[in-house]
Amino acid sequence: MSDLEQELAGWMRVARDGDETAYRHLLGALAGLLRGWVRRELSRQGYGVADAEDIVQETLLAVHLKRETWDADRAILPWLRAVTRHKLIDNLRRRGRRIMVPIDDLVEVLPAPEADEGLSPAALDRHLAKLPSGQERVVRAISVDGLSISETAITLAMKEGAVRVALHRGLAALAKAASRDDPS
Amino acid sequence: MKTEELIGTLVADHHRKPLVTGRTLCGAVPLALLVSACLFAWLLGARPDFGAALTSWRYLLKLLMAAAIAATATACLLHLARPQHRADSAFRWLPLLALPLLAGFVMEMAALPSDRWLTAAIGNQPYFCLIFVPLLSLAPLAATLWALRQGAPQSPGAGGAMAGLAAGGMGAVVFALHCDNDSPFYVAIWYLGAIGIVTLLGTFLGRRVLRW
Numbered sequence A: 001m002s003d004l005e006q007e008l009a010g011w012m013r014v015a016r017d018g019d020e021t022a023y024r025h026l027l028g029a030l031a032g033l034l035r036g037w038v039r040r041e042l043s044r045q046g047y048g049v050a051d052a053e054d055i056v057q058e059t060l061l062a063v064h065l066k067r068e069t070w071d072a073d074r075a076i077l078p079w080l081r082a083v084t085r086h087k088l089i090d091n092l093r094r095r096g097r098r099i100m101v102p103i104d105d106l107v108e109v110l111p112a113p114e115a116d117e118g119l120s121p122a123a124l125d126r127h128l129a130k131l132p133s134g135q136e137r138v139v140r141a142i143s144v145d146g147l148s149i150s151e152t153a154i155t156l157a158m159k160e161g162a163v164r165v166a167l168h169r170g171l172a173a174l175a176k177a178a179s180r181d182d183p184s
Numbered sequence B: 001m002k003t004e005e006l007i008g009t010l011v012a013d014h015h016r017k018p019l020v021t022g023r024t025l026c027g028a029v030p031l032a033l034l035v036s037a038c039l040f041a042w043l044l045g046a047r048p049d050f051g052a053a054l055t056s057w058r059y060l061l062k063l064l065m066a067a068a069i070a071a072t073a074t075a076c077l078l079h080l081a082r083p084q085h086r087a088d089s090a091f092r093w094l095p096l097l098a099l100p101l102l103a104g105f106v107m108e109m110a111a112l113p114s115d116r117w118l119t120a121a122i123g124n125q126p127y128f129c130l131i132f133v134p135l136l137s138l139a140p141l142a143a144t145l146w147a148l149r150q151g152a153p154q155s156p157g158a159g160g161a162m163a164g165l166a167a168g169g170m171g172a173v174v175f176a177l178h179c180d181n182d183s184p185f186y187v188a189i190w191y192l193g194a195i196g197i198v199t200l201l202g203t204f205l206g207r208r209v210l211r212w
Helices: A003-016 A020-044 A052-065 A076-094 A123-128 A133-143 A149-155 A160-180 B003-012 B021-043 B057-080 B087-092 B094-111 B114-122 B126-149 B156-176 B184-209
Strands: none
Touching (some): A020 A052, A020 A076, A020 B003, A052 A076, B021 B126, B087 B094, B126 B184
8 A cells, every 4th residue: 555545544534533634734735636637637638737726626625525435444545536537527528628538547646736826726716706695705714814713703793603504505515616617 | 716725714614524425315215205105195005905915926026126126226326426436337237136027027927828918017007107106206316316415426317317216116115005016017017117217317317416
């Protein structure tokens, strides 16, 4: 079993018991890994990597919302590849692009820790603007302003529980909007 | 939104555990069966000779087949809920479920003179089956689709078909408590036809609600 596999699976297991730091480590490492997979696959299909970061973000969102579909007794990398592959295919099809080479399995690539300079992902912001205003304010406060749940509750004069619910619904709605988006 | 910002947001949402297909099935399917049972009691009611029918191999085969479809397809839902599982491997073995029915078919051909085959196959009021099995499957279909929606099925259409098959099996079990056409000929045509309708409906709905 590879070091990467053990590291990621270990973080996810600890994260499942509620450890936020492990979860942050996991998602940070995943972002680099996904970026490597997505860029490599986009160029293998003959497309530019301009949308890569959007796809990375949509995949991170899917990993987050579907994290309970990973069976902790199984390896985590095949599960991650399956989620990434699903989001990649979904994205390419929605953008009206043909899949030239079958995406059978994502090969091992070096993680790409840094996002591209100058290529700022735009899809999530576009969907964010369409959320119900309560959810949008909460998601923005936490993502863009970097506030915690309790700070958001004070700033928006809401109860913490309501902030949590709005955040979760907002993220689910973002994922849904992303999977139905038809960028032309 | 920068990716770093997104990660911070996901971490903030981390304490909220997502629902899981298995647990959702355990909660939603019994509830849905209760709804179907109420519909059944209101519209149909059990066949008067229910006790006696339980001693007939034809009736038992009918119940068994419907229950086996419901149970197997429900178990397959748990498999399909994981993104790394391909749908075709789950569907490949499903035709095996028809084997007992096939055996019943042969037994019926031996038991009945051939001039009575058509009457047995058409039964009385076959359209009843085509209407009530789907009707009694609606609540179970909502439950199976809802449960699979918590998962990450690779193919929404195939996932929806499996949800439909499971729900169709459940609806058929409930309807079979009323229906007194027990010939394997009848079951093969009308029950499988009705379950097929629910499966198609599941495919159609799955393509809409199971995307993620």
